[in-house]
Amino acid sequence: MSSLSVDHLLGIKYVTPEDIQLIFETADQFKEVINRPIKKVPSLRDITIANLFFENSTRTRLSFELAEKRLSADVINFSAASSSVKKGETLIDTVNNILSMKVDMVVMRHPNPGAGLFLSKHVKASIVNAGDGAHEHPTQALLDCFSIREKLGDVAGKKVVIVGDILHSRVALSNIFALQKLGASVKVCGPKTLIPKYIDKLGVEVELNLEKALQWCDVANMLRVQNERMDSSYFPSSREYSLQYGLTKAHLDRLDKEIVVMHPGPINRGVEITSDVADSNQAIILDQVENGVAVRMAVIYLLASKIKRDDS
């Protein structure tokens, strides 16, 4: 069995298609593990992992914590709200203090793009990026592609449209990299104001009409409008956004095929996706959440196997 080509998971940009396949094959086995009566394996008994969340998160944080615990790692949690960051400590100081307590791996979410990369150059620990600003969210892209593979058999050759707030979305960027590395074609769809200016340089086509995008695709990944990252008005109102880019049952009924509907959560029901679509059989939103634990177990397991032992 080959190893990952990287020591950190900072972004999908830095990993190879072979790395992604290895993660998927390992995740297949972990998915079986988490469906057993006892959902825990002892592999990472001697590994300690710090979850550093400098930005709010529910799902990703729980998913990582569960993945770590199911591998039997020791876990410490940290959130910026209740920390010394508020007292003026720098990121490197904060992390080095935590590492002094003999921590082997850091899972970090940070509002600044590149925070994970920066940290990986300055501290001695394996870093997993759990979202850095509007840059990358690699484990989300991995679990999205894993879910597509599970539902459709393969990612290669599939047509995926990412709909919504592409501009502020780290999920979109990581997904674009991952899908392309696995041989899928990608379009993005959304209001012009929420599409980054030079996105075509990534080899991605832009489609402003949702109806046409849906006609083209096998999979629609509906993103949330990230109001918290918007410094000005990008569209007149939620209602107008929803009318133009919200996915409804009527859209799906008009198609002559059955497409797969995805959403990375949290859902704003009635804005980017209506309830009847989110709860329909075509939506694999809750499968994505389940797969998230298996995929994160695989990432952590494979990275941990590269950490040198103290006695070796």
Add this chain to the structure above:
Amino acid sequence: MSQKVLLNQTEVHITLHRLACQLLENHLDFSNAVLIGLQPRGVYLADRLAQLLKEDYNIKDLQLGYLDITFYRDDFRRGDKPLAANATNIEFIVEDKNVVIIDDVLYTGRSIRAALTAIQAFGRPKNVELLCLIDRRFSRHLPIQPNYRGRQVDAINDEKVKVCWQENDGEDAVYLINK
């Protein structure tokens, strides 16, 4: 590199029949017993025994599962490469069952130690037995011995025991290979 035949095709078949009969003696109709083949190489032996028990000895409803022990091994982070996992496929609970763990070669006993831990994720067995085709004597790291063995060999550490199966390697045979 030289190799010696430990069991040829006929001997493998005779041994398989004997092992199947020994299992029958202890478990009768297998109503409360399950067979668990260890991934990757123990599953061939488990499949063969299950096939014999069903076809030649008319056992119906034999429960057979495959167990992968990768995540329970005690040598994680001790080699250069990550430990690659195989599929586990156990679609029943082993609670209160007589479990027969099946592997092709019993060597250090560490795989079996891992399997004993791993099987607990599927319930608390009533008891656990071990069946192996080849028992390498004098090489154990742990106090683990088989309940059923095909053949016992005294192989030194430089030697390797290779079990070949028709469906995977094109023949049924067991070789002792001198590296």
